[in-house]
Amino acid sequence: MNFSTIDILIFAAYGALILGVGLFVSREKKGKIKSAEDYFLAGKSLPWWAIGASLIAANISAEQFIGMSGSGFALGLAIASYEWMAAITLLIVGKYFLPIFISKGLYTIPEFVEKRFSKQLKTILAIFWIALYVFVNLSSVLYLGSLALETVLGIPMMYGVLGLALFAAAYSLYGGLSAVAWTDVIQVVFLVLGGLATTYLALNVVSDGQGVIAGFNHLVAAAPDSFHMILEKSNSEYKNLPGIWVLIGGLWVANIYYWGFNQYIIQRTLAAKSLREAQKGIAFAAFLKLIIPFIVVIPGIAAYVMVNDPEIMARLGEAAQVNIPGEGASDKAYPWLLHLLPSGFKGIAFAALAAAVVSSLASMLNSTSTIFTMDIYKAYMNKEATDSQLVRTGRITAAIALAIACVMAPLLGGIDQAFQFIQEYTGIVSPGILAVFMLGLFWKKTTNKAAILGALLSIPIAIGLKFVPNMPFMNQMGLTALGTMVVIIAVSQVTGKGKDDKKGIDLSGGIFKTSPGFNISAFAICIITAILYALFW
Numbered sequence: 001m002n003f004s005t006i007d008i009l010i011f012a013a014y015g016a017l018i019l020g021v022g023l024f025v026s027r028e029k030k031g032k033i034k035s036a037e038d039y040f041l042a043g044k045s046l047p048w049w050a051i052g053a054s055l056i057a058a059n060i061s062a063e064q065f066i067g068m069s070g071s072g073f074a075l076g077l078a079i080a081s082y083e084w085m086a087a088i089t090l091l092i093v094g095k096y097f098l099p100i101f102i103s104k105g106l107y108t109i110p111e112f113v114e115k116r117f118s119k120q121l122k123t124i125l126a127i128f129w130i131a132l133y134v135f136v137n138l139s140s141v142l143y144l145g146s147l148a149l150e151t152v153l154g155i156p157m158m159y160g161v162l163g164l165a166l167f168a169a170a171y172s173l174y175g176g177l178s179a180v181a182w183t184d185v186i187q188v189v190f191l192v193l194g195g196l197a198t199t200y201l202a203l204n205v206v207s208d209g210q211g212v213i214a215g216f217n218h219l220v221a222a223a224p225d226s227f228h229m230i231l232e233k234s235n236s237e238y239k240n241l242p243g244i245w246v247l248i249g250g251l252w253v254a255n256i257y258y259w260g261f262n263q264y265i266i267q268r269t270l271a272a273k274s275l276r277e278a279q280k281g282i283a284f285a286a287f288l289k290l291i292i293p294f295i296v297v298i299p300g301i302a303a304y305v306m307v308n309d310p311e312i313m314a315r316l317g318e319a320a321q322v323n324i325p326g327e328g329a330s331d332k333a334y335p336w337l338l339h340l341l342p343s344g345f346k347g348i349a350f351a352a353l354a355a356a357v358v359s360s361l362a363s364m365l366n367s368t369s370t371i372f373t374m375d376i377y378k379a380y381m382n383k384e385a386t387d388s389q390l391v392r393t394g395r396i397t398a399a400i401a402l403a404i405a406c407v408m409a410p411l412l413g414g415i416d417q418a419f420q421f422i423q424e425y426t427g428i429v430s431p432g433i434l435a436v437f438m439l440g441l442f443w444k445k446t447t448n449k450a451a452i453l454g455a456l457l458s459i460p461i462a463i464g465l466k467f468v469p470n471m472p473f474m475n476q477m478g479l480t481a482l483g484t485m486v487v488i489i490a491v492s493q494v495t496g497k498g499k500d501d502k503k504g505i506d507l508s509g510g511i512f513k514t515s516p517g518f519n520i521s522a523f524a525i526c527i528i529t530a531i532l533y534a535l536f537w
Contacts, residue, residue: 003153003346010347014190014354019170022183026175036390039176040107040370041271050181051281054268054363055090056288057184060191061360064296065353066144070331072300075237076226077536080293081246082255084529087289089255091522094282097260099511100441102275109263110375116440116503117448119379124455126375128429129263130401133368136426137264138361138405143412144331145357151323151335161409164357165402172362173395177370180362181268187355188288194352195295197345202302202337206312215302222305229536242472247533250427250477257430261437264367276515283521290528296334303333316340361402368401369394427473431481432458439488444504450491458484 003011037043046054071079106112110129114122146160155163171179203215220227230246231238242249259265272278303325306312313320322339325332338349373394378385385393432455439446461483465476492501514522 003350004343006344007347007350010344011351011354014347014351015167017186018183018355018358019167021186022171022175022179025182026171026179034176034391035387036107036374038178039391039394040366040374041267042176042178042181044271045273046181046268046271046277046281047273048277048280048284050185051268051272051278052284052288053188054181054184055265055281055285056292057187057191057355057359058180058264058268058363059086059360060292060296061141061144061356064292065195065356066148066331066334068296069300069303069334069337070325071240072226072297073304073325073333074300074327074330075231075235075240076223076228076301076304077293077297078229078231078237078241078246080297081229081241081251083289083292083297084532085247085251086255086259087286087525087529089252089259090282090286090289091525092256093260093266094279094518095512095514095522097266097441098269098278098282099275100505101266101270102272102278103511106270107374108371109261109266110371113436113440114375116505117436117451121436121448121452121455122375123379124452125433126371128433129371130368130376132426132429133264133364133371134401134404135408138364138368138401139408140412141357141360141364142405142409145353145361146409147331148335148338148353148357151332157410161406164354164361165406167354168358168361168365169399169402172365173398176391176394177267177271177366180359180366181271183362184359187359190348190351190355191359192288192291192295192352194349194355195299198334198337198341198349198352199295199298199302201341201345202299202306205316205340206302206305208312208315216298219298219301219305222309223301226301226304227536229533239470239472240474242474245472245475245478250431250472250474250479250481253431253434253477253481254427254474256438257434261433263371264363267363267367267370279514279518283518283525286525287521290525290532299337300330300333303337365398365402366394369398372397427477428462429459431462431477432456432484435481435484435488439485439492441505442507443489443492444500445492445496445498446488446504447492447496447501448503449495450488453491454484454488457487 068079068082101112104112104115108126110122110126113125142161142164145164146155146157149155149160149163150157171183200212203212203219204210205215206218207215225235230243231241233243269278269281272281306316306320307324307326320340323332323336325336338346338353341349373390377393378390382389435458436451436455440451458480462476462480465471465479468476
């Protein structure tokens with residue numbers, strides 16, 4: 001793809017702005033040494049709008065722009081359930097999880113496990129999360145971002161991996177969560193504007209210049225099967241999104257685990273000025289989630305319609321004949337669309353893609369270093385560590401994690417629909433963790449022994465269900481979560497003799513009471529989500 005001068009200037013301005021802001025907020029004030037709270041929790045000073053923007057920037061990455069667009073190409077709007085159901089999940093997290101987490105003054109999610117259960121279980125989960133972030137999350141984000149660079153600009157995979165890694169490291173390793181969160185506010189602006197520009201131009205191309213509405217109507221007419229949120233059993237992608245079970249089954253496991261118990265997501269809410277501020281940020285993020293499918297899924301459907309319409313392909317000319325997406329190569333849909341954008345818009349769209357990748361990398365690095373530093377290093381290696389030692393350890397940990405991910409990323413080549421791949425393999429362990437947390441939060445009788453046994457047995461349960469013929473992985477997740485809960489409840493009754501555990505959470509005193517503003521926002525989000533599902537049932 002040929003970048004014009006204006007494209008280069010736009011992208012260079014984006015890069016300079018992110019690095020400049022990141023380094024500016026990272027600076028140490030004269031006479032003040034950065035504390036662990038400053039580095040890992042931004043000094044607990046984040047306002048609601050920064051929290052909401054940072055949640056979305058941390059969440060929307062190459063997995064969505066590349067992976068979810070690829071799934072839009074392959075199976076249609078049904079993949080948007082991950083986004084629209086996430087909006088409802090965010091409200092649940094804001095109302096029922098955050099009051100408990102914030103009241104306990106947590107740095108990390110594993111720290112909650114220690115307070116509720118034991119140091120032993122905390123360590124098990126901390127090691128798991130570090131491994132997951134490094135070998136799955138960081139690696140996949142680097143791979144998908146580099147795939148886009150390779151497809152769009154012809155940059156070799158390894159150079160793309162190193163470039164993205166160094167860009168994210170340039171400000172996040174030094175500045176910690178403050179640098180990540182404040183640059184995320186800018187990243188979200190680029191992300192949304194660039195995504196909307198790509199959607200607008202894709203729809204305009206489909207309609208031959210007749211505008212967005214005409215383009216959308218053409219998509220619905222040309223690919224009606226791509227606009228069903230609930231897939232029939234006859235659909236070849238039913239194994240990934242099993243019809244009505246998406247709404248009442250395993251997708252809730254994936255969403256609640258991700259938004260409620262995922263360190264690199266929940267960490268920015270722990271850094272809020274107050275609980276009310278965190279809840280307002282959660283509601284803001286939920287509103288933003290409702291529009292995400294229109295900037296990541298619709299372009300994938302538009303690409304599908306384009307490549308299957310000879311008239312449109314002929315109209316597009318030679319520019320459309322390079323790296324055409326298709327069966328087995330659906331993740332090329334979004335990068336392919338970028339080739340078709342006019343000068344100026346290419347720079348904006350590419351900045352949006354870079355923003356998605358870099359913001360997520362920075363968030364994952366910060367959270368990986370937070371878990372290792374607070375839950376492994378401070379707990380086992382240096383219990384009397386000073387703030388300076390903790391911050392230094394966090395930076396070293398992030399650098400090592402990034403180096404490992406750079407080695408792993410190219411090994412993921414050849415995966416089609418990477419978004420689905422990531423969800424499926426994360427789904428082996430997430431149901432067990434969800435079961436441990438849900439019962440630990442809301443059932444006082446849950447014991448430490450039961451939680452450990454449940455977490456360990458959840459993995460063989462999940463693997464065993466994989467051998468059940470024709471069972472969608474989302475159903476496997478739902479059944480694994482239920483099976484793990486049954487194990488934890490049964491063992492708790494035996495080991496706890498039916499009594500409340502001494503570390504059970506006290507849920508009295510109106511702990512879940514929320515402000516009128518949050519309640520009104522929650523009601524509006526639920527209504528909008530219901531309307532969207534009714535329109536595209």
